[in-house]
Amino acid sequence: MDLQLILTALNSSKSAYASFSLDAIVFFDKYNFNPGTAKGRQNLDDAEARFTCQLYNKALLSVFKGRLGDVKDKDTAVERCECYIQEQPDQTECRLIVKIICRHGVIKTYKLTYESVEVMHALFNKNAAKNTWTIGASTLRSFAEYFGANTEQLDISTENGRATFTSYTEKVMNGRDVLKQPLQTSITIDNLDFEDFTVEEQLHVGISVKDFKAIVTHAETLKTSITAFYSFPTRPMQLNYHEHGMQCEFTLMTIGDYRGGSVTPAPAAVQQVSAAPVEKPLSRQFTAQASSITTLQKSTTMPPPSEPASRSFTREPQSQRTQRPSPPPPKPSLGTESLFMPADEDEDRIWGEKNYDDEQDTLGWDASANNAPGLNVTRRESESSSRLPPYRSWHEDLNIRIAPTQRISDVKALFD
């Protein structure tokens, strides 16, 4: 198995799951992984060795968010970033240490507490996803420009050789509130504008606009193409793209009445979606999916999962989150959930009841974290880290540190 660092996250409503696999050789300048001594690791042979942990997302974000501006400011430009895991029992354990090395010897060090847990990944059966398309990320990004600021759902449909992306909000308003109804936007393009397009005619499938925007915005920065896989509404859709040793996969729960065949985004029709037809098939479908994957894994040479594979709905990182050693409280300014998109004005959300995050609309989970093909999305924070000679070197750096406001050349000039 290739060495890689995989970052994954799941949203609180369990309807969207993101996974970024960073290739050890292509993505990183330097990458060391020594599976030998560390604990918190399963009893696995070397090929399967891995390190997994879980971090408070906001704490991690606070380290990297806003660094984009540093590149422009020459005095504090980031030269490189070193991360390593500190897990030796003779030191403070369970720390992810991030060192951001800037010009003029400025070093910013962050120590984040992690929880050493086995991580889970979202299930996605690519074989069942017969519908697929690929399109340039910049095209999708340009769609997002047209969408109203507070719209919630995105319906993707196909008809007569054309694909339509409709952003809408499922809300019934009365009186003057009608004017607060967000814009409804439909964008229709020719199927030939896709690099690849194989989708069942008249199929409607719905995802969250916010997720869509976050994904296409990131993909566009990589100047790549996005590929979507999905079967039918109420089953997950996967969007993926890869570039520069970064493999990005998003598994999103979809909505839409697959038996009706066509869900128009008009408010009345959408009401049906949140009602009965969706709920039953969902739960059934998930148990089925989870178990089928378990057998698939058992028949291979993979070691048995350490925990029951189908702890799908109830067990989730959130329950563990509460028990962890208290992480540093996030700054209020980090309130936004997305790394790439500014938070929409939430004034509108106060009005709407979000039945989107019903318990049924969650993704299934597999705790075994084996990288079976097609579902190799494990929730591991750091497969390893560039394990530089750890703590000592950092100390040395401390000693040569100078006040960050003064250039070395300035200091020298005084004594010359």
Place this chain on the structure above:
Amino acid sequence: MPGLTASLSSLGKDVWLQLNNEQLRFTVVPEQGSQVWAVLAIDTIFETYNIQSAVENNTINLRIPLAPLLRALRSAVNASSVSIRLTKKDNVPLLSLTIITNSLTASRPATSITTTTLNPDNAPFPEEFSANDSFGEANAAGFISHDRERTITQDIPVMVLAATTVASIHEPQCPQPDVHIMLPPLLQLKAISERFTKLALTTSSSGARDRRAADAPASSSRLILSANAHGVLRIGVETSALKIESKWEGLTNPELDPQQVEGGEEGVRGHASTKMKEREGEEAWSVVRVEGRDWGRVLGVGRLGGRVIACFCHEHALILYVYLSNDDMESVLTYYIASYSA
């Protein structure tokens, strides 16, 4: 059109649009701050135009939220054709924009918002295409793969207002203005006004910050505008800590057109602004006090690039007439800005 909408949206949340056979009226009356009453000739905006209403003179009154309207219109900036319809979906009235772009223009994201008028209803933009041609080779490269159409529809929820509802909305009444003066370039005026407003806000007491949050008119951010009949405009700010003033000279004081004034020649002779010309010293100045941030928003209309005549009603109000460029005065935006007392 996006420019007009952006200017309007800086003042209020929604606009009352009155359409009839001859013209379009856009009116923004916010709960606080300045009002806009705009009258536009239909061909300023539309190439083809159909209206049918049961009401006299084919009048339709709509209340339109400005933020979605602005978003919708901006997506039409690079369009090859745009049409807008008043329609109904699930009993909710909508303004539905249908925008057709070709892939080429769409693949180049809109980086600027043009302030040219929009010609909906399948009107090609000749200037759009000529602009593309000047890109030469770079453009040809964009064309190679395809030139396919992309259709965007934007549905904006609106309210249809009854005639009785709008009958109670009246344009403000002002006394005869003392001074008419052509304003200097708005960009200049805006930059200086905003600078003064900021100075006023930062140099006044610490309470100013709270007031800013509430966006309530704070005496600390009031600008003093004054003009005379001899082409001079002053804008100043005065707090306990500072006093600054900028002055423009040599501006034009437009003459009244006797045909536009009640009482004709006689009316002009008796007009407040005629009397003002004879005064001297402090008496010759007509003064208004405006709230700095509100004034800054009003000046945002500069993006439309029209000529602006300011009418000072001493200690009462300031009225701006914004004549949209190359227009025979049929399309005009009127801003009413109330003056605070000293």
